[in-house]
Amino acid sequence: MSDSKKNPKIPPPDDFAETTPNIPRDENPAWDNDDPSETPADDWGKTVINYNVEEEHEETGGFEEQLHPSAGGAKQPDWGMTQANVDINDDFGEEDAGAVGGVTTPYFKLPEADREKYQVVPPTAAEKAEKEESKKKKGIPAWFWATAGIMTFLAFAFIVFLAILFFFLPERGYELRLRNVPPGSKINVDGVRWGVEDEDKGKVQVLTNLSEGEHEFEIVNPNYECSNNPFKFTGDNGGTYSETLTCKTKGPSLDCANTRNVAERAKCAEMALDALGNPPDIDALLRALNMLIINFASGSANVPSDKRAILRKASEKINQLPTTAKIEVGGHTDDRGSDANNQKLSERRAEAVANVLLGFGVRRDALTTKGYGESQPKADNKTEQGRFDNRRIQYTAVSR
Numbered sequence: 001m002s003d004s005k006k007n008p009k010i011p012p013p014d015d016f017a018e019t020t021p022n023i024p025r026d027e028n029p030a031w032d033n034d035d036p037s038e039t040p041a042d043d044w045g046k047t048v049i050n051y052n053v054e055e056e057h058e059e060t061g062g063f064e065e066q067l068h069p070s071a072g073g074a075k076q077p078d079w080g081m082t083q084a085n086v087d088i089n090d091d092f093g094e095e096d097a098g099a100v101g102g103v104t105t106p107y108f109k110l111p112e113a114d115r116e117k118y119q120v121v122p123p124t125a126a127e128k129a130e131k132e133e134s135k136k137k138k139g140i141p142a143w144f145w146a147t148a149g150i151m152t153f154l155a156f157a158f159i160v161f162l163a164i165l166f167f168f169l170p171e172r173g174y175e176l177r178l179r180n181v182p183p184g185s186k187i188n189v190d191g192v193r194w195g196v197e198d199e200d201k202g203k204v205q206v207l208t209n210l211s212e213g214e215h216e217f218e219i220v221n222p223n224y225e226c227s228n229n230p231f232k233f234t235g236d237n238g239g240t241y242s243e244t245l246t247c248k249t250k251g252p253s254l255d256c257a258n259t260r261n262v263a264e265r266a267k268c269a270e271m272a273l274d275a276l277g278n279p280p281d282i283d284a285l286l287r288a289l290n291m292l293i294i295n296f297a298s299g300s301a302n303v304p305s306d307k308r309a310i311l312r313k314a315s316e317k318i319n320q321l322p323t324t325a326k327i328e329v330g331g332h333t334d335d336r337g338s339d340a341n342n343q344k345l346s347e348r349r350a351e352a353v354a355n356v357l358l359g360f361g362v363r364r365d366a367l368t369t370k371g372y373g374e375s376q377p378k379a380d381n382k383t384e385q386g387r388f389d390n391r392r393i394q395y396t397a398v399s400r
Helices: 053-059 063-067 088-092 112-118 125-138 142-167 262-274 282-291 305-319 339-359 384-390
Strands: 174-179 186-189 197-199 204-210 213-220 224-226 231-235 240-244 247-249 326-331 367-371 393-399
Touching: 174 231, 186 204, 231 240, 262 282, 262 305, 282 305, 282 393, 305 339, 326 339, 339 367, 339 393
Parallel strands: 174 240, 326 367
Antiparallel strands: 174 204, 186 213, 197 204, 213 231, 224 247, 326 393
16 A cells, blocks of 8 residues: 555635535636635635645656656655656656557567567568468378378289289189070079070070089979989089080970961961070061960950960060161051051051050060051962961161
């Protein structure tokens, strides 16, 4: 606390019993005088400060001496006491102590060379640009190159490892190529269904990854039987072998080229479809389709239900053709009836067969229909067999 002896005396309290309120100042112009010694006393009593500031200052050593510790001849201040109105500029130089970035700077001046060590100075625009340019010149960081080098080394080591496996280690397993396998056959190896690869449009079946030693092979086909089936074969690692099978159709042999029997023609057509590869040869597919006889009743365009199963199989082969291929479904009649009626009937028959194929999923753009009436007979209409042959559906290629 401040020493009460060094502070001005506190004026005595007013005698409020003698205070008269609301006295207009303009009635007593002497109140406007700033010199309290010339201000007359009033009815308030001791309203005017009743002590002499200058006398008080003389007793205490002077106001300047008391409040300015750095003035000449001043006594050494007691810093444990409060000193009012200390002028920092008098003691620490005339330069104004500023602040940088909202932080108060020390009240002593540092040499310019040492300022950056102790003072946070925002970088100038030129310094920022120089710093950014320095970052760009550094380029790709070193850790990236180190990581890339490690990954490259690991990749190279992996490639070398694969090369050693491929070129220096002995081959495991062997390959067996079977010829004359009936179309639609399944092949079992030691009683297990084995995946095969087709070659030469399905005429060769290739079995790979067969382990060294003896295995039993079985050809499974409901329409064919093969001699010496199942058979055993022994192979060595890395070997490639070939076997030719001798197979024939089950039951009586079929003369597919000449038979007119509806059931036999359907069987021949089914076997021909089974023999097609993927994608099928379009000419072989047309021969198989034309082998099938759809025996329409006289004057009818209804497809018999017993022909739908083979038409379903035919639809699968048509969908395996290239998208550029298109097949025409042509309808034909015998010569009974008028030409106009036969023309309409042939068109209805062609559309009926095409609708069955479309119902089994054939693309619409893969088919087109046309009716020929009785204009293109295949056999003599004078016989019943000839007229039967002329009531037919014939398939031709419009585009391949």
